[in-house]
Amino acid sequence: MSNTLLIMKREYRERVRTKAFVFMTLLVPGVMALSFGAAYLTAAHAGQDQHIAIASNDAQLALAVRNQLTDSKTAPIHADVIAPADESQQNALIRRVNDKQLDGYLWLGASAGQATEVQYDTYSAPDMFVSSRIQDAVDNAQVRMNLEDKGFHKADVDRLMKQVTVKTAQVKDGKVVTSDAGKSFWVGYLMMFLLYFSVTYFSMNVARSVIQEKTSRIFEVMLATVKPSEMMAGKMLGVGAAGLTQILIWGVLAVGVSLGTRLAHGEAGQIHLGVSALQMGAFCVYFLLGFALYSSIAAAAGACFNAESEVQQMSIAIVLPMLVAMLSFGYIESSPNAAYSVFLSIFPLTSPLAMFLRMLAQTPPLWQIAVSVAVLLLTIYGTLWVAARIYRVGILMYGKRPTLPELLRWLRYA
Amino acid sequence: MQIVELNGISKAYGAKVAVDKLSLSIPSGAMYGLLGPNGAGKTSSIRMMIGMTMPDSGTVELFGKPFERKALERVGYLPEERGLYKKMNVGEQLVFFGRLHGLSAAEALRRSKEWAEKLQIAEALPKKTDELSKGMQQKIQFISTLLHEPELIIMDEPFSGLDPVNTTLLEDTLLEQKRAGKAILFSTHRMDQVEKLCDSICLIDGGKAVLQGSMREIKSRYPRNRVMLEYEGSAKFAENPLVAELKDYGGHAELKLKAGADSQELLRSLMQQVKVNKFEVVEPSLEEIFIETVGGKSHE
Numbered sequence: 001m002s003n004t005l006l007i008m009k010r011e012y013r014e015r016v017r018t019k020a021f022v023f024m025t026l027l028v029p030g031v032m033a034l035s036f037g038a039a040y041l042t043a044a045h046a047g048q049d050q051h052i053a054i055a056s057n058d059a060q061l062a063l064a065v066r067n068q069l070t071d072s073k074t075a076p077i078h079a080d081v082i083a084p085a086d087e088s089q090q091n092a093l094i095r096r097v098n099d100k101q102l103d104g105y106l107w108l109g110a111s112a113g114q115a116t117e118v119q120y121d122t123y124s125a126p127d128m129f130v131s132s133r134i135q136d137a138v139d140n141a142q143v144r145m146n147l148e149d150k151g152f153h154k155a156d157v158d159r160l161m162k163q164v165t166v167k168t169a170q171v172k173d174g175k176v177v178t179s180d181a182g183k184s185f186w187v188g189y190l191m192m193f194l195l196y197f198s199v200t201y202f203s204m205n206v207a208r209s210v211i212q213e214k215t216s217r218i219f220e221v222m223l224a225t226v227k228p229s230e231m232m233a234g235k236m237l238g239v240g241a242a243g244l245t246q247i248l249i250w251g252v253l254a255v256g257v258s259l260g261t262r263l264a265h266g267e268a269g270q271i272h273l274g275v276s277a278l279q280m281g282a283f284c285v286y287f288l289l290g291f292a293l294y295s296s297i298a299a300a301a302g303a304c305f306n307a308e309s310e311v312q313q314m315s316i317a318i319v320l321p322m323l324v325a326m327l328s329f330g331y332i333e334s335s336p337n338a339a340y341s342v343f344l345s346i347f348p349l350t351s352p353l354a355m356f357l358r359m360l361a362q363t364p365p366l367w368q369i370a371v372s373v374a375v376l377l378l379t380i381y382g383t384l385w386v387a388a389r390i391y392r393v394g395i396l397m398y399g400k401r402p403t404l405p406e407l408l409r410w411l412r413y414a
Numbered sequence: 415m416q417i418v419e420l421n422g423i424s425k426a427y428g429a430k431v432a433v434d435k436l437s438l439s440i441p442s443g444a445m446y447g448l449l450g451p452n453g454a455g456k457t458s459s460i461r462m463m464i465g466m467t468m469p470d471s472g473t474v475e476l477f478g479k480p481f482e483r484k485a486l487e488r489v490g491y492l493p494e495e496r497g498l499y500k501k502m503n504v505g506e507q508l509v510f511f512g513r514l515h516g517l518s519a520a521e522a523l524r525r526s527k528e529w530a531e532k533l534q535i536a537e538a539l540p541k542k543t544d545e546l547s548k549g550m551q552q553k554i555q556f557i558s559t560l561l562h563e564p565e566l567i568i569m570d571e572p573f574s575g576l577d578p579v580n581t582t583l584l585e586d587t588l589l590e591q592k593r594a595g596k597a598i599l600f601s602t603h604r605m606d607q608v609e610k611l612c613d614s615i616c617l618i619d620g621g622k623a624v625l626q627g628s629m630r631e632i633k634s635r636y637p638r639n640r641v642m643l644e645y646e647g648s649a650k651f652a653e654n655p656l657v658a659e660l661k662d663y664g665g666h667a668e669l670k671l672k673a674g675a676d677s678q679e680l681l682r683s684l685m686q687q688v689k690v691n692k693f694e695v696v697e698p699s700l701e702e703i704f705i706e707t708v709g710g711k712s713h714e
Contacts, residue, residue, distance in 0.1 A: 006513055010499075010502075010510055014501065014502065213497075216497055216500060217493060217495035217497040218498065219497065220491075220493035221555075222497070224464050224466065224491035224493075224568075226514060396466065396467070409428075
């Protein structure tokens with residue numbers, strides 16, 4: 001067996017046997033599912049079981065707003081109406097909120113011919129979702145009242161004000177395919193985060209591994225037998241394989257969970273993850289390409305430093321482009337063909353994440369995928385060339401961190 | 415056959431010259447001492463010897479041929495700073511290093527067990543490295559260096575951190591290797607060990623060889639002007655005009671004669687002051703030669 005394979009096998013086994021690996025494999029999707037679930041529930045059940053007071057001089061408006069807030073299947077808000085209301089009642093309401101008898105009070109300063117002044121004061125920090133519901137409720141109540149004032153019947157107003165449901169679909173290969181916009185968004189978000197996490201986490205793992213071998217002086221023993229390039233390659237392959245294993249476990253878990261849910265709903269035989277096989281394949285390919293690029297940078301960085309803490313300080317700087325791509329998620333998903341999205345999907349430091357995101361939104365032109373992969377492969381080749389040279393000198397250098405001129409000199413060493 | 419042949423190798427890091435035109439050769443079956451103060455260039459020389467770094471000039475030959483990586487399978491290197499994977503099982507670790515040196519997994523495992531028995535650490539094999547004492551880790555490192563039966567063994571400070579019992583055990587192991595015809599390069603600060611174990615030495619200072627040759631020949635270059643004395647009574651040795659240097663431990667003293675001074679005259683003069691139980695004229699120790707040659711200066 002070649003030295004590179006032996007080193008790869010050792011790295012792989014050391015990684016997948018650790019408790020941290022098992023923990024991360026199960027914890028990361030678990031934590032993400034929990035946080036996404038929490039975000040969903042927060043949005044869907046905003047204001048549920050809250051008790052507020054609606055104070056206004058216009059009793060009709062106050063009652064209409066109350067109807068809007070209490071008329072919710074998922075999250076009804078209990079509201080008392082105080083009308084007409086004056087300043088002394090506002091002071092009393094403030095006291096009741098302060099004594100936690102009320103979660104908040106809504107002040108509707110209605111005056112004839114002018115826009116309604118709406119004030120919502122709460123004991124706890126203002127809640128974006130509840131504020132949004134109140135705004136909708138006041139808007140709806142005003143429209144209703146105006147329509148009824150203009151002589152519309154209540155039944156007609158109900159029909160006019162009824163919310164519509166938007167069905168979403170995607171056109172793929174000339175066919176309309178049913179696609180749940182909400183599900184696509186969350187699946188895309190989850191996969192994007194997993195890809196970002198996997199590339200950065202495992203790349204930084206390479207840097208940490210290099211530093212550990214440097215500080216424990218294992219390099220001295222290893223280099224008496226193997227070439228630095230074999231060591232670096234073995235390390236990157238081993239850590240990368242551990243990353244791929246983790247992704248495969250996530251894939252199997254996702255299929256398992258989906259299948260389990262379908263079976264529970266009596267829909268045996270269908271698995272629907274909201275992701276196509278092509279997207280799953282792209283996820284693995286972009287993980288490997290992204291990892292190859294970032295882990296070679298990390299290996300060179302690890303060889304230059306002398307302590308893990310130094311690498312940790314630098315790690316944010318190293319993965320910054322990936323962070324930029326991740327933060328552009330919303331923009332890329334909504335405008336996958338905009339110039340900025342196309343640039344991010346071809347620029348090699350952001351393309352592993354950005355091109356994948358574009359592929360989630362819609363299949364980009366084939367030539368753009370080809371250019372993106374070609375640029376990325378060329379960059380990986382160049383980075384590996386530079387990293388291998390820095391690595392072979394850096395791992396034997398202890399003490400102070402090298403300066404840029406020193407790094408350039410290392411590139412020229414035989 | 416010369417196992418190692420360095421021909422005028424030099425290495426500079428920026429403006430600092432680490433090794434300056436160093437030449438030495440080590441035949442098979444020899445225990446060779448590489449000595450020098452801290453920063454003298456010992457590690458840099460060893461690194462060039464095993465291809466870890468390339469010399470700027472000069473050539474390295476191993477086993478009678480210009481350096482090639484293939485030759486490293488016949489070399490065992492124990493660096494000064496120990497390097498073991500802390501979280502890895504000791505047995506697996508030895509097999510891993512054995513395989514890197516070209517052994518099969520089964521053969522590496524068999525030899526690991528044999529060596530562990532021999533060095534009395536069989537119980538350590540299933541443990542993780544960081545569960546072992548420093549001395550035990552040292553033995554593991556020692557085994558990993560010898561597992562593939564190298565013909566050239568390079569040991570940088572092999573006995574550091576070991577108690578006297580284990581030091582003797584490993585010294586005996588090295589002597590066994592020497593008798594089996596292996597060439598051993600031994601780098602250390604412990605002059606007593608070099609004196610006891612090595613046939614030849616090379617003392618380097620500032621990257622240059624300042625003293626080189628067989629132990630016997632080097633010692634014969636220095637006059638026998640040291641006196642080991644055991645006595646009873648009190649005497650003022652320092653005032654004696656024949657004495658150049660003195661270490662008086664009370665009842666036991668080491669004296670160095672002045673240039674040209676006669677040891678018999680010193681004996682007569684001492685007998686008038688104290689009762690002499692032992693008076694032995696000896697050659698200088700390697701430590702004294704070392705200090706005299708490098709002038710006691712520190713390079714770090």
